[in-house]
Amino acid sequence: MAEPFLSIQHVRKSFGATTVVEDFNLDVEPGEFVSFLGPSGCGKTTVLRMVAGFEEPSAGKIVVGGKDITRLKPNQRNVGMVFQAYALFPNLTVAQNIGFGLKVAGMAKANIDARVAEMLDIIKLPQMADRYPYQLSGGQQQRIALARAIAPKPKLLLLDEPLSALDAKVRVSLREEIRSIQKKLGITTIFVTHDQEEALSISDRIAVMYGGKAEQVGTPFEIYNRPATKFVANFVGTLNVLEGKVTDAAAGTVQVNTQEVSLKGKLNGSKSGDMLSLALRPEAISLGRQPGRDSSLSGEISEVHFLGSVIRVRVGIGGNTVSLDTFNSPATPPPAVGEKAEISFSSSDMLVLH
Amino acid sequence: MTDLSLSDHAVAGKTAPPSEARALRLPTQWLGVAPFFIFAIMFLILPTLYLMLGAFQNDAGEFTFENIAALAQPSIVAAYWISLKVSLSSALIGAFAGLAIAIAIVRGGLPEWIRSATLTFSGVASNFAGVPLAFAFLATLGRLGLATVLLNTVFGLNIYAHGFNILSFWGLTLTYVYFQIPLMVVIITPAIDGLKKEWGEAAATLGATQAQYWRMVVIPVIWPSFLGTVILLFANAFGAIATAYALTGSSLNIVPILLYAQIRGDVLHNAHLGYAIAFGMIVITGLANVFYIWFRTRSERWLK
Amino acid sequence: MKSGKFWAWVVFALGAAYFFIPLIATVEFSMRMRRGAYSFDAYQIVLGDPRFQATFGYSVLAAVFTIILGVLIVVPAAYWIRLRLPQLRPIVEFITLLPLVIPAIVIVFGYIRMYGSNSPLPFLATDMGTNALLVIGYAMLALPYMYRAVDTGLRTIDVRTLTEAAQILGAGWGTIIGRVILPNVLIAVLSGAFLTFAIVIGEFTMASLLNRPAFGPYLQNVGANRAYEPAALAIIAFAITWGCMSLIQILSRFAPRSANRPN
Numbered sequence: 001m002a003e004p005f006l007s008i009q010h011v012r013k014s015f016g017a018t019t020v021v022e023d024f025n026l027d028v029e030p031g032e033f034v035s036f037l038g039p040s041g042c043g044k045t046t047v048l049r050m051v052a053g054f055e056e057p058s059a060g061k062i063v064v065g066g067k068d069i070t071r072l073k074p075n076q077r078n079v080g081m082v083f084q085a086y087a088l089f090p091n092l093t094v095a096q097n098i099g100f101g102l103k104v105a106g107m108a109k110a111n112i113d114a115r116v117a118e119m120l121d122i123i124k125l126p127q128m129a130d131r132y133p134y135q136l137s138g139g140q141q142q143r144i145a146l147a148r149a150i151a152p153k154p155k156l157l158l159l160d161e162p163l164s165a166l167d168a169k170v171r172v173s174l175r176e177e178i179r180s181i182q183k184k185l186g187i188t189t190i191f192v193t194h195d196q197e198e199a200l201s202i203s204d205r206i207a208v209m210y211g212g213k214a215e216q217v218g219t220p221f222e223i224y225n226r227p228a229t230k231f232v233a234n235f236v237g238t239l240n241v242l243e244g245k246v247t248d249a250a251a252g253t254v255q256v257n258t259q260e261v262s263l264k265g266k267l268n269g270s271k272s273g274d275m276l277s278l279a280l281r282p283e284a285i286s287l288g289r290q291p292g293r294d295s296s297l298s299g300e301i302s303e304v305h306f307l308g309s310v311i312r313v314r315v316g317i318g319g320n321t322v323s324l325d326t327f328n329s330p331a332t333p334p335p336a337v338g339e340k341a342e343i344s345f346s347s348s349d350m351l352v353l354h
Numbered sequence: 355m356t357d358l359s360l361s362d363h364a365v366a367g368k369t370a371p372p373s374e375a376r377a378l379r380l381p382t383q384w385l386g387v388a389p390f391f392i393f394a395i396m397f398l399i400l401p402t403l404y405l406m407l408g409a410f411q412n413d414a415g416e417f418t419f420e421n422i423a424a425l426a427q428p429s430i431v432a433a434y435w436i437s438l439k440v441s442l443s444s445a446l447i448g449a450f451a452g453l454a455i456a457i458a459i460v461r462g463g464l465p466e467w468i469r470s471a472t473l474t475f476s477g478v479a480s481n482f483a484g485v486p487l488a489f490a491f492l493a494t495l496g497r498l499g500l501a502t503v504l505l506n507t508v509f510g511l512n513i514y515a516h517g518f519n520i521l522s523f524w525g526l527t528l529t530y531v532y533f534q535i536p537l538m539v540v541i542i543t544p545a546i547d548g549l550k551k552e553w554g555e556a557a558a559t560l561g562a563t564q565a566q567y568w569r570m571v572v573i574p575v576i577w578p579s580f581l582g583t584v585i586l587l588f589a590n591a592f593g594a595i596a597t598a599y600a601l602t603g604s605s606l607n608i609v610p611i612l613l614y615a616q617i618r619g620d621v622l623h624n625a626h627l628g629y630a631i632a633f634g635m636i637v638i639t640g641l642a643n644v645f646y647i648w649f650r651t652r653s654e655r656w657l658k
Numbered sequence: 659m660k661s662g663k664f665w666a667w668v669v670f671a672l673g674a675a676y677f678f679i680p681l682i683a684t685v686e687f688s689m690r691m692r693r694g695a696y697s698f699d700a701y702q703i704v705l706g707d708p709r710f711q712a713t714f715g716y717s718v719l720a721a722v723f724t725i726i727l728g729v730l731i732v733v734p735a736a737y738w739i740r741l742r743l744p745q746l747r748p749i750v751e752f753i754t755l756l757p758l759v760i761p762a763i764v765i766v767f768g769y770i771r772m773y774g775s776n777s778p779l780p781f782l783a784t785d786m787g788t789n790a791l792l793v794i795g796y797a798m799l800a801l802p803y804m805y806r807a808v809d810t811g812l813r814t815i816d817v818r819t820l821t822e823a824a825q826i827l828g829a830g831w832g833t834i835i836g837r838v839i840l841p842n843v844l845i846a847v848l849s850g851a852f853l854t855f856a857i858v859i860g861e862f863t864m865a866s867l868l869n870r871p872a873f874g875p876y877l878q879n880v881g882a883n884r885a886y887e888p889a890a891l892a893i894i895a896f897a898i899t900w901g902c903m904s905l906i907q908i909l910s911r912f913a914p915r916s917a918n919r920p921n
Contacts, residue, residue: 054555074558081559087552091574100570101560134655145556152560387743387750390735394753397794401768402760408771451676454669462666472670478896478903479677481856485877486895489888490680492881493687500683532680535673586758593761596862596874600881610763610863617767617867632764643759 004063005030005188006051006156011060013046020046021212024060031186033179035199038209039235044192047209048158051190053077064155077156080149080187084161086141088133094120094144095129101152119147122181139170146178150187157182157189163198175202196236200224208232224281230353233279240285240322241353242278246270254278257318261295266352277353284349285324287313287335293344297322301339315341406636408629421630430612430622434634437592437609440523444530445587451531452538453580459539460546473543476536483533488600491529495520521602529597534587541586545579545653575653582649589639589646609635681896688889700890709876717865717873720789721858724796725851728804731797733847736808737839740817754805757798766795766864788868795864800854807853811846812839849906856902860895 004027013021021043028034036044049055051062053074061070069077080101088097096103098119099112107115120126123143133141142162149157159178163171179202182189193199199206200220207217208231216228227233234241244254244261249272252264256278263278270276289296299317310325311334322343328334335341412418425431459469494501497514505511519525549572557567595610604611609631615621616628691699704710739746757765769791773781781787797804817839824834840847862874877895881888 052555052559054558074555075561075563077559078561079559081556083552083556085550085552087550087556089553089556089571089575091571100557100562104557104560104562104566104570148556148560154559158559386734386738387746389731390750390753393731393794393797394756397769398753398756398760398765398798401765401772402756404772405764405768451673455673458666458669458673461662462669463663464666464670468670472673474903474907475677477906478900481853481903482896482899484860485862485874485881486860486892489877489881489892490684490896493889493892494680494683498687500686501679532677535676589759593763595761595763596878599862600878603882610761613763613767614863614867617763617770628767632767635761635764636759639759639761643755647755 004028005032005065006190007063008047008051009061009063011047011050011057011062013043013050013055014058019212021050021057024212024214026207026214026217028188028190030188033182033189033191033202033204035191035193035203035206036209037193037196037199037206037236039194042209043212044207044209045160048160048190048192051156052079052081052158078152078154079156079158080152080154081158081160082142082145082149082162084164086133086138086145086165088141088145088148090133092132093129094125094131094133094136097133097144098147098151100148105152115151119151122184123147123177137170138166139174142166142174143177146181150181150185155188157187159189159191161192161194163193163195171198178202200236208235210235227351227353230277233351233353238282238323239351240280240282240320240324242280242317242320242322244276244278246272246274246276248272249274256297257320259297259317261297261347261350263347263350263352266347266350268352270352279351279353280322280345280349282312282324285322285343285345287315287324287326288342289344293346295347295350296342296344298340298342301335301337301341304334304337306334311335313341315343317343402636405629405632408626409633411629412626421624421626422633424624424627425630425634429607430631433607433609433612436523436607438638440526440530440598440608441588441591444527444534444591445584447527448531448534448587449538449580449584452535452583453542453576455535456539456543456546460543461549472539476539479536480533480540483594484596485600487529487532488597491520491525491532491601495525495528521605523606526598526601526606526608529601530591530594534591537587537590538583541583542576542579545576549575578649578653582646582653585642585646585649589642592639592642593635681893684889684892684896688886688893691886700886701894704880704887704890704894713871713873713876716871717859717861720793720796720865720870720872721855723793724800724858725854727793727797728800728850728854729847732801732804732808732850733840733843734835736805736812737817737835740809740812741821750805754802757801762795762799762861762863763867765798766867769795770867782868788870792864792868792870792872795868796854796858796861799861799864800850800857803853803857804850807846807850808843811843811849815839815842845909845912848909852902852905852909856899859898 006026006028008024008026011021011024012019024043024047026034036047038044046055050057053069053072053076057070061068063069064077089100092100095113095116098116102112102115116129117126120129123146125140125143125147128136128140128144133144136144142165146162162178163175166174175198178191191199191203200223203220205217205219206223207214208223209215210231216223216232218226218228223232223236227236233239242256244256246267247253247255247260249267249270251262252267253260253262254267254276261278267276286293297317299315299322301313302316302321303314305312306328309328311328312323312325313335315322315324324343326335409421410417410419412420425434455472458464459472491499493499495513495518496502499520502513505513520529553571554567557571562570593610595608595614598606598608599611599614604615612621613628613631613635616631620628622628686696688700689696689698691697691703735750739750770782773779773787773791775783781791820838820842821834824838829838860874860877861872862878864870865872866875866878877888877891880891
């Protein structure tokens with residue numbers, strides 16, 4: 001691992017008696033795109049605001065490029081920030097907004113104009129220079145806000161739920177654009193969101209936060225496929241949770257309802273008789289026995305939802321319900337409610353939640 | 355009206371089925387707004403037009419500029435001048451003081467109850483004008499008023515010996531400020547509230563100092579609503595008469611008092627000169643309001 | 659941040675001083691009538707004055723009629739404009755701004771000249787006619803406030819949807835306005851009513867120029883002739899204004915808060 005560019009060390013924040021962030025640690029490499037993912041109130045925005053300098057940590061320190069910035073004022077930190085509500089200055093044109101940071105830094109007008117034109121090209125809005133924010137759509141405003149944040153070449157780019165106020169379509173296209181601009185400029189970025197799909201799709205790494213702590217930090221692949229805690233497993237993606245009882249710890253057999261599955265080598269330390277939460281992603285389950293799937297459970301189809309390209313089927317197995325997706329095929333009719341069904345999966349895809 | 359009913363007819367022709375329902379509905383909706391328009395035309399627009407036309411007519415009903423020209427006589431010019439001075443100074447003082455108070459209660463980090471108490475009180479005080487306000491200031495800064503007496507006995511400062519008089523330009527201005535400040539607070543507080551916290555934060559991350567942020571963002575954003583409100587306060591003071599009349603009788607010759615005397619007793623011995631004075635007042639407050647609307651549209655556009 | 663808070667307190671304290679000293683001084687002055695001791699003599703004299711009772715009663719009556727007239731004119735107009743005639747909105751908003759532009763003294767001057775005893779509409783020929791003209795003038799003065807209060811009320815309840823919902827359920831126009839719209843804008847109408855009351859109760863210019871025995875001219879008359887009673891009257895007037903504004907504040911807590919659409 002290279003020398004971290006941003007290092008958040010043992011940071012804590014409390015407002016009066018309530019602790020919002022406790023002992024948060026994170027190292028971010030240069031040029032890395034890290035998302036803070038979590039439900040509202042998990043402390044993700046507070047950490048971001050401490051990095052920006054709007055909140056002072058109660059304890060711990062924040063280092064950027066080897067320099068301790070913990071007590072620096074926001075306007076001395078050289079970070080760029082994009083807010084959920086755009087926060088464009090309403091009295092300034094697009095060009096003046098983008099040039100704001102350059103102007104307060106005392107840059108010559110010709111240089112400002114050149115940099116603003118360059119930024120407008122990057123965000124693909126070159127013809128908007130003389131418009132006012134109120135004349136632009138939400139997506140356009142947020143792209144201007146992004147351009148404004150990166151125009152002064154900040155060391156860090158902080159994005160505070162920048163897509164939450166936008167329509168679903170714009171949200172997807174803008175997040176791809178943000179990622180490609182970030183890659184092109186190689187700017188170290190922290191992105192705060194409560195939307196797991198967003199975080200999974202654009203991050204190098206994700207810090208999943210809950211209750212003021214980082215539950216897990218890892219690549220999207222790790223977070224999704226190997227969630228470290230029950231919270232992470234539940235918060236990221238859809239999950240089927242089955243309650244099971246360990247019948248033979250040595251052999252790795254677990255009883256679900258009245259059926260047995262074998263989870264050899266995954267029980268790390270559970271004893272016979274322990275109750276376990278077992279989790280399966282919908283895409284890891286097939287309807288009927290499939291080659292290569294070593295485990296199966298039988299039950300009865302309780303719901304069928306036709307969603308177009310896929311059909312979401314819910315299968316009741318005793319007291320548990322399992323969701324799974326099958327692809328639509330024009331040749332075969334979808335399964336019917338009430339049919340007996342068998343589901344199969346690889347025991348290696350089964351997550352054991354602690 | 356013909357225009358509108360025509361277009362309605364056209365619509366009814368296109369969408370054939372509900373045409374009967376439309377025919378029933380049309381008169382109802384015009385009936386609903388008719389009282390408003392009749393009322394406004396009869397008791398607002400026509401009387402005003404009547405005076406404005408009268409300003410350009412002589413006793414024989416012929417068109418003339420004589421009345422307007424007669425406004426140039428020194429006593430009338432003086433009345434306009436002092437009215438403008440009192441209105442403008444009370445508007446400016448009220449506006450700056452009101453702005454300071456609004457900023458203090460919105461941005462100053464004062465407890466929440468101060469904000470709500472100030473806004474409630476402002477609602478009351480901005481409507482506490484007219485005769486009672488004059489009484490209150492006579493009781494405070496009149497010759498026997500509490501503040502006058504206390505300043506004299508406690509600090510040895512006899513303000514009347516130093517040329518102050520409640521029945522003067524400054525006395526009237528100070529009294530008008532009592533409803534101007536709260537009016538400013540009531541109108542400008544939403545504008546200050548409209549300054550988003552994120553703007554300040556965005557400016558800070560972009561490297562701006564607090565002073566730069568105020569100069570480049572806050573002041574330009576507030577400016578239109580501030581100026582607009584100053585104009586509103588000006589018009590508010592310019593047309594006011596009760597406070598001044600109760601305070602000074604007719605010793606301070608402002609335009610509304612002059613017009614009042616003219617209506618009561620034709621003191622200028624020229625009925626049409628009264629029309630001209632009224633016309634002058636309408637022109638001044640009307641111009642003020644054109645600017646007010648212009649500034650307000652600008653600030654609303656930004657802040658929506 | 660620290661110094662900002664300090665200055666905020668300074669500004670607030672200065673403002674409070676400017677606004678409270680006249681009130682305190684007026685209370686103090688009003689109680690000085692009896693030589694050497696504070697007393698409520700001035701209040702007793704004022705409240706016992708038959709002319710006070712008569713003029714105050716007259717003005718209360720005028721205010722009540724003004725409110726009724728204002729509601730009858732404003733509510734249907736505001737409702738129809740929200741519902742079906744949005745193209746009239748700019749015109750109506752402009753008209754409702756006019757009473758703030760044209761000074762009251764000019765409006766009443768126009769009335770005196772237009773509706774004199776020998777005009778086609780001789781309002782001023784009879785006492786009742788003059789009373790009616792005063793109420794009309796007051797309704798004009800209150801128009802900007804009444805219209806805004808009602809329009810805001812209509813906006814928060816989203817009249818169009820409510821009306822259409824009532825129509826689908828088979829309600830006629832009477833039912834819609836009486837049972838659906840009015841109850842929902844009642845708070846707004848009442849707010850406008852109390853504001854109207856506060857404006858009208860001590861109004862001087864129109865009442866004086868129309869020679870009506872109203873509270874405003876009475877106040878002025880007492881002020882010109884007495885020493886301590888005016889201060890007592892000022893306190894009473896302030897209390898009335900305060901009462902009206904407090905009622906509006908209290909009412910606003912009961913206002914429907916469905917800000918479901920901004921426009």
